[in-house]
Amino acid sequence: IGMVLGPAVSPPSAPPAQTITLTVTETETVMVEEAAKEYLIGLAIAVSGGYSVDGPRRRNAAILAIDEMNMLLENSGSPVRFNWIHEDTKSTAEGAIAAVPKLAAAGVQIIVGPLATSETKAIMDFVNSRKIVAISPSSTGTAARVKDDFVFRMAPPDVYQAPAIARIAWEVGIRNLVILARNDDYGKGLADGVEETFKNLGGNVVNLLYDYTQPDLSADVERASTAVANFGEPDKTGVLVIGFDETVKIYDRARLDPVLSEVRWFGNDAVKRPTFLPPDAKEEIAEFQLTVKLIGTAPARGPEDNPVVKRFIENYVDRFGEKPSLYSYYSYDAAMVAMLTVLSAGVYSGEVFKQILP
Structure with missing residues (x-):
């Protein structure tokens, strides 16, 4: 047996001992409240002149939207709030130019309004140059449609309403149409669109304009009566009035005219306003509309049994004591779109808003 002796192999040396000190501190969570932020929504909505009746209803709908949005923001803990400033555009281009x-x-x-096409057209140069967004609840006329501008519209344009009116009249047997339209951008634009389509269908048209600023429209009603009589075909002749609240004066005079009372009548979207029915209008005016089998066109809204629409109606009635008119829905939506745009942008800039809106 042999034994071999060699140098001893020692194990690796252990690392030197380390001292670890643990420090325990008490932490306290501090809630830092965000600073409140308030954004302005301008309301360029007419409450006098031609919109003296329906304008306040549309303004109220926008205010309701702002109040509801503020409640939602408060309940969610958001520091953001909206406030509104209203200027009466007085239903005229001049009034809009002064208000905006x-x-x-x-x-x-960012502005909700104006209402009329003539008002909207009048403020376009100003808002475009200042990069301020305007969202009109009810401007439908083609005169205020300009590519890549700062004006947006909630209601469908008259490029759809005009052919619809013409085709409805044609389909119920009308071959001669007397148009009595208010002499402004909206009235002329819609009247010309109806005339073009109706003539293309093969019909005859007399296109008359009236001065809506006049207190008495009897002479204009007489012109329409003469035009109807000249056609000599009462069963194939119709009358289309394109106006706003002043149309009530036309109805009131026309109901006394035997020539106008025996033909079919048509109307633009304004005939959906409560202005034309009791208690706002006389019983005789409502009876006249039934006698002439008045047909009107209007932009669509959701049915009243829709939960969202139902809640809006209930909240509006509770707040203002009456049901909303047709364009009150569009005014409410315009205000909501304006506020959602501001919230999406994160900055208060009309130039940024324009890029967000479709």
């Missing part, structure tokens, strides 16, 4: 710069001077970057 006042909103701009207050720092407004």
Whole structure:
């Protein structure tokens, strides 16, 4: 047996001992409250002149939307709130030109309004140059449709309403149409569109304009009566009135005219307003509309049994004591779209809003 002796192999040396010190501290969570942020929504909505009856209803709908949005923001803990500033555009282009710069001077970057096509067209140069967004609840006329502008519209344009009116009249047997339209951008644009389509269908048209600022429209009603009589075919002749609240005066005079009372009548979307029915209008005016089998066109809204529509109606009635008119729905939506745009943008800038809106 042999034994071999060699150098001893020692194990690796252990690392030097380390001292670890643990420090335990008490932490406290501090809630930092975000600073409140308030954004302005301008309301360039007429409450006098031609919109003296329906304008307040549309303004109220926008205010209701703002109040409801603020409640939602508060309940969610958001520091954001919306406030509104209203300027009466007085239903005229001149009134709109005076109103919108006042909103701009207050720092407004997004506006609900104006209502009429003539008003909307009048403020386009100003909002485009100042990069302020305007969302009209009810401007439908083609005169205020310009590519890549700062004006947006909630209601469908008259490029759809005009052919619809013409085709409805044609389909019920009308071959001669007397148009009595208010002399502004909206009235002329819609009347021309109806005339073009109706003539293309093979019909005859007399296109008359009236001065809606006049207190008495009897002479204009007489012109329409003469035009109807000249056709000599009462069973194939119809009358189309394109107007706003002043149309009540036309109905009131026409109901006394035997020539106009025996032909079919048609109307634009304004005939959906409560203005034309009791208690706002006389019983005789409502009876006249039944006698002439009045047909009108109007933009669509959701049915009243729709939960969203139902809630809007209930909230509106509770707040203002009456049911909303047709364009009140569009005014409410315009205000909601304006606020959602601001919230999406994260900054208060009309130039940014324009890029967000479709």
